[in-house]
Amino acid sequence: METKTIEINKDLVTVLRILLSMIFIVASIMHTFKVEKVVDRINHARFSELGYLLGKPEISVIASGIAMFIAGIALLIGFNTKYAAIVLALILIPITITIQVGQMSTIGPLFKNVAIFGGLMFFALNNNFNNFKKTKA
Structure with a gap:
């Protein structure tokens, strides 16, 4: 398979990385400090049973909050960006399936999560990213 190279403005990639990281950092605070509210959202979701696959949802909510914070900060500062993005995607998928799939009221957030993915x-x-050329905007 042939790989094509395109020029991307390195500054725009940095802005994208920073903006993308912020949603996870903010969400991590909710998952860590407002556990009851997140668990309540799980309990009222159409596929709420998925929130109980690993046991008590409180444990999963706190663990995902900590992981989102660490990976979000890593993405923010550009540290192990590839792995930070993979970790965040692996957290985003079950959250999206559990909370947003199957409900018309969450169709907007569903597609927001698809875009974030x-x-x-x-x-x-x-x-x-070190090979990206700094181009004039």
Whole structure:
């Protein structure tokens, strides 16, 4: 398979990385400090039983909050960007399926998560950012 190279503005990639990381850092605070509210959302979701697959949802909520914070900070500062993006994607998938799939009231957040997943895949699949050329905007 032939790989094509395109020029991307390095500054825009940095802005994308920072903006993408912020949603996870903010969400991690909710998952860590407002556990009851997140568990309540799980309990009222159409696929709420998925929130109980690993046991008490409180444990999963706190663990995902800690992981989102660590990976979000890593993405923010550009440290192990590929792996940070993969970790965040692996957290985003079950959250999206459990909370947003199957409910018309969450169709907007569902597609927001799909777009966020696309951003994470950009960083997971394009981890050679040192080779990006700084281009004039």
